[in-house]
Amino acid sequence: MEIKKVFVVGAGLMGSGISQVCATAGYDVTMRDINDEAVARGMKEIEKSLGRFVKKEKISEADAKAAAARVTGTTEMAAAADADLVVEAVFEKLELKQDVFGQLDEIARPECILATNTSAISITSIAAATKRPDKVAGTHFFSPVPMMRLCELIRGLLTSDETMKAVEDWAVSLGKETVLVQKDVAGFIANRVGLAMFGVAISLVEAGVASPQDIDKAMKLGFAHRMGPCETADLTGIDVLTNAMKAIYNETQDERHWPPELMLRMVTAGLLGRKTGKGFYDYSSGEQVAYWTV
Numbered sequence: 001m002e003i004k005k006v007f008v009v010g011a012g013l014m015g016s017g018i019s020q021v022c023a024t025a026g027y028d029v030t031m032r033d034i035n036d037e038a039v040a041r042g043m044k045e046i047e048k049s050l051g052r053f054v055k056k057e058k059i060s061e062a063d064a065k066a067a068a069a070r071v072t073g074t075t076e077m078a079a080a081a082d083a084d085l086v087v088e089a090v091f092e093k094l095e096l097k098q099d100v101f102g103q104l105d106e107i108a109r110p111e112c113i114l115a116t117n118t119s120a121i122s123i124t125s126i127a128a129a130t131k132r133p134d135k136v137a138g139t140h141f142f143s144p145v146p147m148m149r150l151c152e153l154i155r156g157l158l159t160s161d162e163t164m165k166a167v168e169d170w171a172v173s174l175g176k177e178t179v180l181v182q183k184d185v186a187g188f189i190a191n192r193v194g195l196a197m198f199g200v201a202i203s204l205v206e207a208g209v210a211s212p213q214d215i216d217k218a219m220k221l222g223f224a225h226r227m228g229p230c231e232t233a234d235l236t237g238i239d240v241l242t243n244a245m246k247a248i249y250n251e252t253q254d255e256r257h258w259p260p261e262l263m264l265r266m267v268t269a270g271l272l273g274r275k276t277g278k279g280f281y282d283y284s285s286g287e288q289v290a291y292w293t294v
């Protein structure tokens, strides 16, 4: 089935980014959130981000205007009725996602594919809220969506080959590189591997083996990572990583995925990383300054 119209549920960080890349690639996009303020915020983010692309001369002013004009904001779920593809990017809560998918299943045409941008929730459990689990897939974009090239494509237990092919073609048409996650495992590929690395790196800080600066330096110079695990953890948010690790642990019951105690204490202490000014580094001066000593 040809995808022309995309309906995005959620106009937050990810929903607005996904709407922007779809519109830039020529799709007609309707972006839905629960109230006018949230929709307006999402539309503003798209305009701001397109403006940055114009400034960097990555897109012409006319193309940016045309892309912005292809996005319509709404608070109505009913507007999903003529979509070929829906991408859900609401808060990371199973009950909320199941509720959204239950509604979409009633509203969207039977051939419409329903995709979720979940970071850690099982695709199969979201699909279970619909009568079309063969048409439900995971399309996991990374933040900021217009900049990050990866989109993980996740097959739920009942997702059809046809659906996987359709979401792959669509993601490629957005200029993304895709990886196929053939089984619906917690954390998919990137978070499963990445979180394990963060966990080990933070355990080494906790044990006093090395400073965050030296761990980051080792991974950058030894493995050619662009950023080290401790500075990446600060950027993502220690709370976000802790929750993601707990989610993988809850699914697998494998203690290797349980966050180190240091992470739990940092969350309690409000040392969440860049967003609170301190994490493994101190950002209060506007620069990333060494803070943790071992």
Ligand SMILES: NC(=O)c1ccc[n+]([C@@H]2O[C@H](COP(=O)([O-])OP(=O)(O)OC[C@H]3O[C@@H](n4cnc5c(N)ncnc54)[C@H](O)[C@@H]3O)[C@@H](O)[C@H]2O)c1
Residues within 6 Å of the ligand: 009, 010, 011, 012, 013, 014, 015, 032, 033, 034, 038, 088, 089, 090, 091, 092, 093, 096, 100, 117, 118, 119, 120, 140, 141, 142, 143
């Ligand atoms: N932030 C990231 O770096 C990142 C990366 C990959 C995946 N994700 C996943 O993407 C999803 C969205 O994350 P985000 O960071 O954009 O969150 P966000 O908090 O920025 O945005 C979520 C939006 O969903 C809206 N919403 C809530 N219920 C809704 C409903 N019923 N209908 C329509 N809109 C509704 C909220 O009002 C909010 O604007 C989550 O599942 C998250 O795990 C996030």
